[in-house]
Amino acid sequence: MQARLDAQREALLAAAVALLSEQGYAGCSVVGVAARAGVSTGSVYRYFPGKAELVVEVFRGLVGREVQAVEQAADGPGDLIDRVVAIVETFANRALKAPRLAFALLAEPVDAPVEAERLVFRQVFQQAFARHVTEAVKAGVLPPQEAAITAAALVGAVAEVLVGPLSAGVASADTVPNLVRFTLRALGADDAAHS
């Protein structure tokens, strides 16, 4: 029945996630995913039009979770600036907990369809930042600034600072605090208030 079909589909997606988490995109070949899921390569094409669609769906699912986590954190307690900080902290801490996967999602070389998806999600994160920065500027707790630029710059900054530790596999304990201090300065927030 339908449930069984869906189960196979899910099994393939789960296998792809597992391989991605362990070996990055290299392990994510059709043959690899099929083997991991315990089916033949041919069967993969019963559930997905092709490799691109499978990988993109995996990517979307994983990054979607991150987006949710970040947005939930941004809705937590604290003032407007705390919310921006919460985005940075949540994003960074989650990434450092699953380094191989985070590297794959953030920076690993991928082919065009997945890269396109990556750009989309970077924009989603930028918008999350921009929304809160705009509010904070309006409220007068941050100096006037082009929110879109600040947001893009913060996304780039967080990603770049994390890529080193992520590819090395380990991060210094104060990477995240340092990143937060950078963020506060970049926003133009008064350091003393949030140190």
Next chain:
Amino acid sequence: MQARLDAQREALLAAAVALLSEQGYAGCSVVGVAARAGVSTGSVYRYFPGKAELVVEVFRGLVGREVQAVEQAADGPGDLIDRVVAIVETFANRALKAPRLAFALLAEPVDAPVEAERLVFRQVFQQAFARHVTEAVKAGVLPPQEAAITAAALVGAVAEVLVGPLSAGVASADTVPNLVRFTLRALGADDAAHS
């Protein structure tokens, strides 16, 4: 004689640069480069062990020029903070003048050997930032901070802010000024002094 051999080698490199500038890595196949240089594909292998070596050499040459330009700008007149700003401005302005090429060097998906080279050069830029930030902190014109983190974050910020305009092909006239303002805030420099 030897000069003629070297000339062919240079012609191949030049062809690769041209293709990279116009079409990115897609145009940079062995067949494409050979055609552009007016030689057969087989001949490419008289001058280079393989595609990877050719492309990496092209990449190194191009990015090396950017590094030089940035370091020269950082040695110009002005105080310590001006030097960091000069790095950002020089880098951004040069990138926006050759968008397709800059995108290829900065962000376009590439295969592993070139990506490795890209990481190397991001670190070179980071070190350029870090050197000047460290000095400025010592001199007391910037607040205490982990220079390596600030440097990595700035590299990421600049790259991310540029990627949008670069892939779109056009940038707003005040992208660079906004980027400079972000940089000054992120450094912890007093805005009033450099606006």
Next chain:
DNA sequence: GTCTATATGCAGATAGAC
């Protein structure tokens, strides 16, 4: 519906004629 085996397409690399 799932398997095995094979086809297809591409890009990098090589061999042998000239």
Next chain:
DNA sequence: GTCTATCTGCATATAGAC
């Protein structure tokens, strides 16, 4: 030394048996 033509390897995708 350079060309044309070919080969190889890989990963995606398909066909046909069960």
